Amino acid sequence: MIKKAFLTNSSGILLSRIAGFVRDLCTAKFLGAGVYSDIFFAAFKMPNLFRRVFGEGAFTQSFLPNFIRSRRKGMFALITFILFVTFILLLSLLVVCFSGFFTKLLAYGFDDATIELAKPIVVINFWYLELVFIVTFLSSLLQYKNCFWVNAYNTVLLNICMIVALISSKDKDSMQMVYMLSYGVLCGGVAQIFLHFYPLYRLRFFKLLKVGMIELWQWFKMPHSSEKIQKKIAIVKSDLKSFAKQFFPAMLGSSTAQLASFIDTLLASFLASGSISYLYYANRIFQFPLAVFAIACSTALFPLVAKAIRNDQSTQALQAMKKSFWFLCIALSVCVLGGIMLKDEIISLLYEWGNFTQENTLVVANVFAAYMIGLLPFGLARIFSLWLYSHQMQGKAAKISAISLLCGVGFSLILMHPLGAMGLAIAASLSGFVLFILTIRIFGFKEFLGIIHQKKAWFAIIAILGIEYLILLLLKPYVKALVEGIHIFVRNI
Template identity: 65%
Template sequence: MLRKAFFTNSTGIMCSRVFGFFRDVYTANILGVGIYSDIFFVAFKFPNLFRRIFGEGAFAQSFLPSFISSNKKGIFSVNVFIIFVLILSLFSFLVWGGSEWVTKLLAYGFDENTITLAQPIVVINFWYLELVFIVTFFSTILQYKNNFWVSAYNSALLNICMIASLYLAKDSDMMEVVYILSYGVLCGGIAQILLHFYPLYKLGFFKLFYVGIKQICLIRGSDTFKSKSLANLAKKDLKSFFKQFLPSVLGSSTAQIASFIDTALASFLVSGSISYLYYANRIFQLPLSIFAIAISTALFPMVAKAIKNSQEKQALTSMKKSFWFLFVMLLGCTIGGIMLKNEIIWLLFEKGKFLRTDTLISADVFAMYMIGLLPFGLARVFSLWLYAHKKQGKAASISAISLCFGVVCSLILMQFFQVRGLALAGSLSGIILFVLSVREFGAKRFWDIIAYKRGWFILIVLGMIEVIVLKIFLHFFHIN
């Protein structure tokens, strides 16, 4: 089951990333690196941050354990849906009314003219928050039934819609391109929601939602013993969920929040710094998503159910297999990414308004990000243990320490290495996150996982072969 779920997730994510690659290449070709690309990336940063936090674990890691243990799954799921939709709607309207303040918060280093241009773009992109929550909610519900293909493939629709909007806007004024691209984001969110409808219907979740709505109406419309009992169960489930959810958001989002802060700090650096971070981080996210996020998404429901059924040995066996698979894959990606940093950026982005100087700077930023690939990826495996035991508070404290360390490093390193320092600081925070997660997981359990001679032999041999092959390749082909 784990292998099948991982394959589904990884192929779906790969499909999405392929379209994401074409989207980024098209964006780089049309907008280049400058003020207009910075405006869009700043506006898209917060909803994209929200999508990554929710879609890559935070919501599922708190919702699924509560959903599994709930005796009234219909009323619980409907209550959670309604509460989030109302809160996010209010949030979006507040952003609409205070767009200037929000834009300054997102990119404080922008001048007044740039902030004026960015305000409406920020407002448009903020409406994606509502859509991405609905997508995440439906995807998490489907994971309960071991249905992973929709959550894996739905992001491709967002990228397809953005590509289509860029195609329609390619001959337009630069600012008009930014507007059309932002509306393409909203169209992509709607398409993502629609993709979930058939599997939700097929697996009977619409009936579950209908039962939940009826139970809510019963609670609101009568004062009988049955309605009071339902109300007490609903309150208990919601209280348990929100007690786990808020810490889970922080615990799952260290890399994303750090990236968000780095974007704000990059606005104080030379023009184009935000874009360098964006393009480099997009490539960094590819192996992180295909391997770490795909396998942790597949692994978590299994670990959570095993822990609930007191089958700790089974959970640890699944974690050990996942750890070694990730270790080998992510180490290979790290070595390849750092050694081929210039060639990767050149191949993907250097065309149109994306120049050689942009390639070299983006490549350095990418290499700094890749240093953190292993720790960020492996930390996800051990954090699942905490979430499955409903220790979201402990995971949050670990993430908070890592995040604070990363911010301090960013403020220091950006003074010496500019945008490169921001990426390096993020990787250093990932190392702290990994160390603290392993410490909480337990030294004995960790030793049982890494005490695998065959795994170390394979790791070392494959690593040496990769370095030799890449050195030979770079001898004949390299970017100056």
């Protein structure tokens, strides 16, 4: 089951990332790396942050264990949905009313003229929060039934809508292009929601929610109704309290990388023009192996670990984590070595088109290499954090992430001026090591040593990386020549 779920998640994420790279290529070609791209990326940072917090972190990891335990699943899910939708709606209206404040919060280093240009873009993109929560909520329900393909593939629709928006606006000025790209984000969110409807219907979740709606309506009409209804409400209230206790710490505990990226955007606004874009382009490629391997693996693993721990089957959960650990360790190590050795060629091939210059390539390549240093600790930390969330240790996970985040901010303040955008990327990687070490400390060093005590696996990693290094060393000149040939061919078309 876990292999099938992983392949489903990884293939969907792979397709989504490919579409995302095409989107980024179009963005780099039409907007380049300057003030207009900085405006969009700063505006898109907040909804993108919440997408990762909700979709890959706090909500799913807190909602799913409580949904599994709940005896009134329909009512519990419905009330949770209503509470979150209402809160995000009010938050979005607040952003509309105080757009200048929130824009300054996102990019404090922007001058007043740039802030005025960015305000409406921030408002448009912020509405994606409501859409992305609905998507995450529906995907969490489907994961309970081991239906992973919708969650894996739905982001493709977002990228397609953004690509269409960019291509449609290619003959317009840069600011109009930013507007159309922002509306493309909203269209993508609506499309993502519609994708969930058929599997929800097939797996009878609409009937489950209908039952919850009827029970909630009966209580709403008659708050002091029958004892049976009162018992149901009492059960749901208990489930909601348990969920709330886990969710709020988990918002920080599962979102270290995303919050660090958000802070990096704020700090980068004080650096040279284009720094926000450098971080964005490099981080997008860094997120590719993290998503295809670490996020796909942890998404597939989480329901299994949560259900096993719920049924007092800790040995089965540890065994699944052990297999996932070694798979990720090998896969991510290969990606780190390959990414660093071919950093210039990767960035040039993906982004060096149109307004994206060779000088931009050199800067982004160094930022990308700095991010790749932290790929292994960030990826492996996701596996062990599942153990904490399944044991409802969100509070401890939050403390770990808070320490990691503070360390990352400290590293950023030290490194940002001498090294620029690359310094911010190095700081992010260092915070990943802090996160991993502290997570292992809570998980248990004894249990961790039991997982890594595999001589054959260590020999396999060393052999694979040695072979990869020699192959890439031999092929690097040919890869460079191939990339240059592709550029010449495209320019001559």
